Amino acid sequence: MATVQTPPGPGEAGGGTETAQAEALAPVASAGQPTGLPLGGGGGITGARSLRRMGRAITSNRKATVGTALLVLFILVGLFPGVIAHDNPQAEIYPRSLSPSTQHWLGTTSFGQDIFAQVVWGTRPVLLIAFGVGLLATVVAMMIGVAAAYLGGGWDGTLNVITDVLLVIPLFPLLIIIGSYLHGAGTAVMIAVIAATSWSYTARQLRAQALSLRNRDFLNAAKVRGERPLYIICMEIIPTMTSLLVAAFLTNALYAVLFSSSLQFIGLGDPNVTSWGTMLYWAENNEAFQTGLPLWIIVPGLCIVALGAGFALLNYAFDEIGNPALRPVRSMRRARVQRAR
């Protein structure tokens, strides 16, 4: 809960709830709260500039490098699963419950499916959900947050109350309830449901950021120039939020991975989709540990952790870049020495 680092947005009500809830809902995000990369006051160019700065950051920060490497690895696997695993992940064509061998690197399930093929093919739906929710939730949050700040008045009040209410309703139980009415949510439904329920935290951050800009000169200048509201929102306000948006995307994607895997694990996903969460569901229901197939549970879980770590490390790295106080001491010293030269 990085309250101290957060410039309090004007007109923020009930500081307690907002920060405490942020803490509870998004522990990683709290490390990645308003990353406030030094954004400067400029308009349109800021976006491109801070993106370039992020590019440089990825290569110079070790956490960012590891995070990026993990993500790239999984994206490649998700794009070309057929190149890596030739087996059909669903086909129950092998002897059951085999131990790992050169033919079956991770053995086979108690249905006779190749576990390695399942892990490889299971990457794609997870990534689709992660990126789908990351994008969708961030866009929804952006529209609602910026609209609330820009329109002000009654609109702001209404949107704010909706955001706050959604923020405090316990998300995972809500997702379980929705999932149980749906009876087997496929990838698209999963994306829609998770995104529809998890945008509120980001919306709040973005609204605060937009509010803090309200009286800045470059916005007044745009108004005086006679720009239309849509232009001001898209070309002047949103580019200043690039770093916040990236952080929000990473957090939402991470939570989508965890939420969807958990839902699939308890059998609320579509059991016919091969995905890490559904693998865990089938493995637990067939007592994989007790029947000597630990890899059936361990490997998909490790994949979830690795993918989640990719998102979290990137987010954490961006936070360090934005808030130098959090950087490891040694590298700070090195930077100072370099600057002195």
Place this chain on the structure above:
Amino acid sequence: MRFVLRRTGFFLLTLWVALTLNFVLPRLMPGNPALAIIGKFKGGISPQAVKVLEAQFGVGTHQNVLAQYFSYLGNTATFKFGVSLTTQPGASVGRIVLDAVPWTLGLVGVTTVLAFILGTGIGILAAWRRGGALDGLMPPIFVIMTVIPYFWIGLVLILVFGVKLKLLPYFFTYNFSMTPGFNLAFIGNVAEHAILPAFTLLITTIGIWILTMRNTMITTLAEDYVRMARAKGLPGHRIMLDYAARNAILPNLTGFAMSLGFVVGGAILIEEVFNYQGVGYLLLQAVGNDDYPLMQALFLLITVAVLLAILISDVATAILDPRTRGAG
């Protein structure tokens, strides 16, 4: 106090939204879920239960939606949650829920307090020994710890300590062969069954406390009053605890008040993995059995717990930190 009134208003509003979600969700879904259950358990449901279903999901009644809505609100306000359909057919939902609550409160409550105390302590030390081994190692490790799905850690612990080493039990809240009673053997058995789930919860939640405490503490350590304390030559532990930590702990304290609200519904998957008879396990049983009345009551309970905790933490913050009062 205007602030408290406003927060209470918000509390009531959110409660109403949760109630309405309970009412609206099944009606929004493609194909009425209640019809599906009645079909599935043809004749297996008591007439009384069918009546409950009718009231709650609007099947086969001639009331319009609005009348159904108000009778649903009325029932909930008077704690009439109906009877369980399938989990324990015919039993009162309120009774079933009340039986599960103590198990969850015991397991998750104790673990939450433990995680808070340990995590805050480690966070203080990590920030104080800035650049030390603890400080360098902790953040990346705990960032990764917070991305591990709870249930998967539980599964791995089961594999290591339960299946392989056969050290600890990992099924149910106590040994089936024992009769529950207030004696040492039974309590010991319950405690033994709680170790693995508690440990799972501890290692997955402690990271948040460490990270937030460390980060706020670092900011506090740069304050002038800390420098002043150093200049006065105060002993290190006094500066660390009385000057820096005392001022840095507020966010962690409000976070702690909040997390108490998540005690009731925060360990759903851990309870599931260990078949621990708490609220979360019950919720998933209700979900698995399409026991909608039980499911709705549990969702409401979990939401109310969270809301109460938020209300309390808001008020506590306002009392502890006068600065937040102005904003509200």
